[in-house]
Amino acid sequence: MNILLAVLLAAQEKVTYTNAVAALVEKKCGECHGPKSPTMEEFDKNKQAFKDKDLGPRYDSYENLLVVVNGADLGALMRRLDDGKNTKDGKPGNMNKHLGETPEERAKNLDVFKRWVGGWTLKRKNEVNDAERAAILAPK
Numbered sequence: 001m002n003i004l005l006a007v008l009l010a011a012q013e014k015v016t017y018t019n020a021v022a023a024l025v026e027k028k029c030g031e032c033h034g035p036k037s038p039t040m041e042e043f044d045k046n047k048q049a050f051k052d053k054d055l056g057p058r059y060d061s062y063e064n065l066l067v068v069v070n071g072a073d074l075g076a077l078m079r080r081l082d083d084g085k086n087t088k089d090g091k092p093g094n095m096n097k098h099l100g101e102t103p104e105e106r107a108k109n110l111d112v113f114k115r116w117v118g119g120w121t122l123k124r125k126n127e128v129n130d131a132e133r134a135a136i137l138a139p140k
Contacts, residue, residue, distance in 0.1 A: 015115040016139045017062045024112055025059050028098055033059040040067045062140050069117055070136040074125035078117060083110055086122055 015021065026034070037043075037058040043050050050056070059065045068076035081099065083106070084092040100106040114120050119135025121128060 014139065015112055017065070017116065018140060020112050021065070021116050022062075024109055025065060028100070028109065029059055029095075032056050035060050039064065040073060066138060069138045070133065072125070074128060074133075074136075075121050075123050077113070078120055079122045081110060081113055082120075082122060083107065086120070 013019075032054055033056050035058070037055045037060075038050055040057040043055075043057040057064070057068070059068070065077070067073055068080075069078070078093075080093040080095040082093045083096055084090045096106060096110070099109040116138055118137030119132055121132055121136070123132070
């Protein structure tokens with residue numbers, strides 16, 4: 001019974017950028033989205049040059065990551081990490097494969113991101129209504 005209680009409590013633990021997401025981003029995304037990467041603003045100015053260097057926008061801080069969660073490029077992180085269960089064609093996002101070596105690891109890490117974001121949406125900024133925006137939590 002104690003093990004079950006511990007599992008239930010762990011499942012209810014609030015996922016924050018600090019306690020879970022930062023380390024996951026560093027481990028799974030840091031090679032292309034880490035300190036050597038450009039900010040989103042810099043990336044947007046010359047996307048192809050950065051892509052040629054296998055660099056995407058910088059996600060190594062809460063503020064940088066929030067741009068693609070609930071900022072100027074709202075939903076971009078969710079569209080790229082989604083497992084395809086939320087799409088009409090069933091195709092996962094182009095970065096889902098980087099969440100883990102196995103389907104189980106990818107599902108586990110995706111769940112961390114989903115619990116952190118809260119209002120998981122694949123919509124773009126101009127498609128999201130106020131209630132959907134308010135559901136995106138992404139606590140620091």
